Amino acid sequence: MRRILLMVIRNILFVPVYWYKLCYHARHVEKYTEEEHYELLRYIDHRANTSGNINIKVYGQENIPDDNGFMFYPNHQGLYDVLAIMEACPRPFSVVAKKEVANVPFLKQVFECMKAYMIDREDVRQSLQVIINVSNDVKAGKNFLIFPEGTRSKKGNQVQEFKGGSFKAATRAKCPIVPVALVNCFVPFDSKTTEQVDVQVHFLKPLLYDEYKDMKTTEIAAIVKERIQCTINSSL
Numbered sequence: 446m447r448r449i450l451l452m453v454i455r456n457i458l459f460v461p462v463y464w465y466k467l468c469y470h471a472r473h474v475e476k477y478t479e480e481e482h483y484e485l486l487r488y489i490d491h492r493a494n495t496s497g498n499i500n501i502k503v504y505g506q507e508n509i510p511d512d513n514g515f516m517f518y519p520n521h522q523g524l525y526d527v528l529a530i531m532e533a534c535p536r537p538f539s540v541v542a543k544k545e546v547a548n549v550p551f552l553k554q555v556f557e558c559m560k561a562y563m564i565d566r567e568d569v570r571q572s573l574q575v576i577i578n579v580s581n582d583v584k585a586g587k588n589f590l591i592f593p594e595g596t597r598s599k600k601g602n603q604v605q606e607f608k609g610g611s612f613k614a615a616t617r618a619k620c621p622i623v624p625v626a627l628v629n630c631f632v633p634f635d636s637k638t639t640e641q642v643d644v645q646v647h648f649l650k651p652l653l654y655d656e657y658k659d660m661k662t663t664e665i666a667a668i669v670k671e672r673i674q675c676t677i678n679s680s681l
Contacts, residue, residue, distance in 0.1 A: 448497050451639050455496035463489050471557040479587075482558040483537035490531050498641045499633050503533040505648035508623065513586040515651065516615045519625035520604045520673050521592035525633045525644075527555075530590065530625060533646035538588035541579060541614075543596075566595070580617035589614070590625075593666055601631050602677050607670040609662035616662060621651040624669045626676035647676050 453460055467489065470482055494501060509515075517538060519526060527540060544563040546552050556563070562578060565571045579589050591614065593607040615622050628645035632638075649672055657665050 447637055447639050448499075448633055452493045452497040456492055459492060463492075467551075467554045467558070471554040474557060474560065479537045479560075483531075486555060486558060487531055490528050493528070494532055497633065498639060500641065500643045501529055501532045502643055502645045503648075504645065505650075506533070506535075508648040508650050509534065509536060510621045510623070510651060513588055514583050514618070515588050515621040515623055516583060516618070517588070517590040517623050517625050518593050518607075518611070518615075518669050519590065519627050520670075520677070521594045521597045522601070522627055522629075522631040523597050523633075523635050524552075525635075526592070526597075526627055526630050527590070529627060529630050529644050529646050533648075536588060538590050539582070540590045541575060541592075576614045576617065579614040583614065583618035583620050593669065598631075602628060602681060604670055604674045604677065607666035609664075609666045612662040612665045612669075616657070616665070619654040619658070621653055622657065622665065622669065623651045624649040624672050626673040626680070628677055628680050645680055647680070649673070649676060 466485060470477060470485055474482075513536070517530065517534075519530060539559045540556070540561045541564055542556060542561055544565045547556065547563045562575045564575045579591075583589055591611050593611040594605045595608050595611070596605075598605045612622070626645075626647035626649060628647070629642065630644050632642045633644065652665070652668070660668075
């Protein structure tokens with residue numbers, strides 16, 4: 446909370462103008478291209494990171510596929526995760542988020558600009574429809590991000606179990622799966638300090654469809670989790 450206040454205070458003249466622009470984009474989603482939405486979001490994100498004493502260190506950007514229609518699968522450390530990946534990734538992507546955060550101010554507008562899907566984990570039918578919608582969008586060339594842990598870890602850089610079901614959209618779309626290792630992403634918003642913090646974003650080598658087509662989703666989940674945890678351990 447202290448760091449968020451610092452971001453706002455240091456951008457006191459910037460916030461009203463870009464809050465209006467963000468809300469306008471959210472209300473007129475079809476008026477702008479995906480790239481135009483993403484450019485605005487990245488600019489706001491970069492201003493927030495700079496003013497909040499957050500330094501994003503990016504590794505493996507060359508592992509992001511050249512062609513659109515891929516999916517990011519990062520470990521989940523906190524509310525800051527998507528902002529870190531957005532700063533690190535020059536390519537537009539959307540997200541699948543839990544319905545509980547759908548109406549949180551700022552996040553709501555960001556999700557609307559990204560045309561994100563909200564998932565109700567208690568509603569099996571709705572969850573299945575989201576998987577179908579995401580896979581169809583990915584087939585059509587859109588990029589997506591899903592947190593395979595389902596909820597954020599409360600153990601910092603210790604990764605939780607990855608759920609096999611979160612990989613069904615990727616297997617249905619037959620798309621590249623890009624593991625993303627986040628290091629210290631819990632510090633910016635989950636600690637009381639406002640001192641300079643380094644956050645690491647590692648884009649790992651993607652798993653291509655030919656590599657995982659004969660695997661169960663639980664096996665894919667285990668491989669992605671292991672690669673992410675190994676990257677985190679070697680980075681600390």
